[in-house]
Amino acid sequence: MSFQANVSAEAISVRQSAERLRILSVLNDLHLKYKSLQDGRVADYIPQLAKVPPDLFGICIATVDGQIFEVGDYDYLFTIQSISKPFVYGLALEDHGRDYVRTRVGVEPTGDAFNSIIKLDERSKRPHNPLVNAGAIAMTSIIKGTDPTDKLNRLLDLFQRYTGHSIFADMSVFMSERTTGHRNRAIAHLMLNFGMIDGNVDEALDLYFQQCSLMVSCRDLAVMGATLANRGVNPLTGERAIAAEYVRDILSVMFTCGLYDYAGEWAYRVGLPAKSGVGGGLLAVVPGRFGIGVFSPRLDERGNSIRAIRVCEGIVQEFGAHIF
Template sequence: MIPLHSFLEKLHHTYSALETGQVASYIPELAKANPDWFAISVVTTGGQVIEVGDYQQKFTIQSISKVFVYGMALEIHGRERLLEKVSVEPTGDPFNSLIRLDEDSHRPFNPMINAGAIATTSLLQGDGPTERLNQLLLMFERYVGHEVFIDMPTFISERVTGHRNRAMAHLMLNFGMIDKDIAAVLDLYFQQCAVMVTCHDLALMAATLANQGVNPITGVQAVSPDYIRDILSVMYTCGMYNFAGEWAYRVGIPAKSGVSGGILAVVPDQAGIAVFSPRLDSNGNSIRAIQVFQDLSREYGLHLFDLSMGRCVFSQALQSAG
C-alpha cells in the first residue's frame, strides 16, 4: 500500500499534465480563474492534515454551499417540514434545469440543483436580509474555523447574469414554494455561492461532516449529528450534477462539486477529502478532481460497497501518514 502523502503527490504530478476541459465562463468572474490551479487536501476526523498543491488558493464555493445551507435548513425546520418544500429525488437534468418541478407537489426535485437550493435558501430565518446573511456566514465559519468573506465581484457577476435563477424563483413563487421577497432570496443565494474558501477549507468542512458535525480542528459543533445522515444521503445521490449516478458507481462516497472547480467528499468516521482544479467537463465538474477521486477510491477501497477491501485500508493509510 502506497503511503497517502506519497500517493497524493503522485496523483498531483500525474494529473497536472491533464489539460482538457474549460474554466467556467457563464459567470464572468469565474472565467478569470487560472486553469492550472490544482490542489488535493485530506483532513481526518482526528485533525490530521495531508495536502499537496495550491491548497491555500482562494476561490468561490459556488454549488458546494448547497450542502451546508441544506444542513442549516434541516436544523431550523426538521426533515419532514423541509421535505414539504424540497424533495430528495435525483434527476438526470443539468444543475440549472429550468422546469423540473414535481408534477404533483411542485417541489424542486432535490436541494443540490439550483431550484432546490434557492427554495432551501428561502427557508433560512432572520430579521431581515442582513441578519440572514450574518447567520449564513457564521454557519460557514463553524465549519472552516475562521472568518469568511463574500467575493463581491463574483456576487455582482452572478446577480447580473442570473436570469435563469430568477425564472426558477418566479415559477416556485407561483406554486407557493417560495413565500418571501424573491430579490432578497436570490441575493442571499448568490452571496452564499460567492463565499471564499480554499481546498483546505473544503476538506475541513467535509471532515466535519465525517466527524458527526464536529469540526475536528476546533472542536466546534457545526451541525447537529441528527442530520448528518440526511446530508450525506443527498450528497451521495444528488451531489454531482448529472454525473451523480456514475460518481456513485465509480467513486462511491458522498460528494458535492461546484463550477469553480472544487469537489469535496466525505469518508464517514474517517476523513474529508477535497480537490480543486478549475478545468471542467460538460457536466460542470472538475476533470482533474474526478480522476483523483477515482484513483483514491480504487487504491484505498473507499467505495461504500467495496467489501473486498473494507475501510481498514484507508484507516491504515491515514495512520501511516501521521
C-alpha cells in the same frame, strides 16, 4: 464482530507515521499524475469565473482525528458555488426540523444536467432535491433571520463553524451573478407561481448569490468534509457545526444527487457522498474517516472539475474508500 490484538502505544505511533507518509505520497502521486491533464474549460458564464488561472490544482485530505494532508495550490481561494448547497440544507434542517423541510424540498435525483431547463415537480409542489438550483434557492429562502443582513451573518457563521475560520464573499462574483443570473431568477419566479417558495424573491436570490460567492480553499473543503465525516464536529476546532442527527440527511442527498447527471456514474465509480461546484471545487466525504477537497477549475461538459474527479477515483482506489 472483528477482534484485534492489544498493541503498544509505541507500535501505534510508528504505524501512524507510516500511514501519514503513505497518504502524502498518494496525494503527491495523484497531483503529479493529473497535473498534465488539461482537458476541459474554466466556467465562463460570468466574466469573474473565467479569470481564474486554469492550471491551478490543489488536493487536501482532512481526517476525523484532525490531521491535514495537502499538496499543490491548497490555499488558493475560489468561490464555493454549489458546494454550499448541502451545508445550507443542513442549516434549514436545524432551523425548521425534518418534517417541515421535507414539505419544501424532496430527495429524489432528477437525472438532469446542471444547466437543464427548469424542471419542477409540479405534483408534489416541491423542487426535486436541495442540490438542484430550485431546491437550493428554496432552502436559502427559509433560513431564519430577522433581516437580510442577519440571515447572511448566519450563513457566514455556519461556514465559519465548518471551516474553522472567517469566511468572505467575492463581491465581484456576487454582483456578476446577481446581474446575469436570469435563469435562477426565472426559477424563483416559477416557484413563486407554484407556491413552492414565499416571501421576497429578490432577497432570497441575493442571499443565494451571496452564498454561492463565498471564498474557500480546497483545504477548507477537506475540513468541511471531515466535519461531516466526523458526524458534525469540526475535527480541528472541536466545535459542532451541525447537529449529528442531520448529517445523515446531508450525506444521503450528496450521495444520490451531488454530481448532477453524473451522479449514477459517480456512485458507481467513486461511491462517496460528494458535491461539485462550477468554481472548480469538489468535496467528498468518507464517513468516519476523512474529508477530501480538490480544486482545479477546468470543468467537463457536466460542470464537474475533471482533475478533481480523477483524483477522487484515485484516492478511493488507494484507500478502499468506496462505500460498497
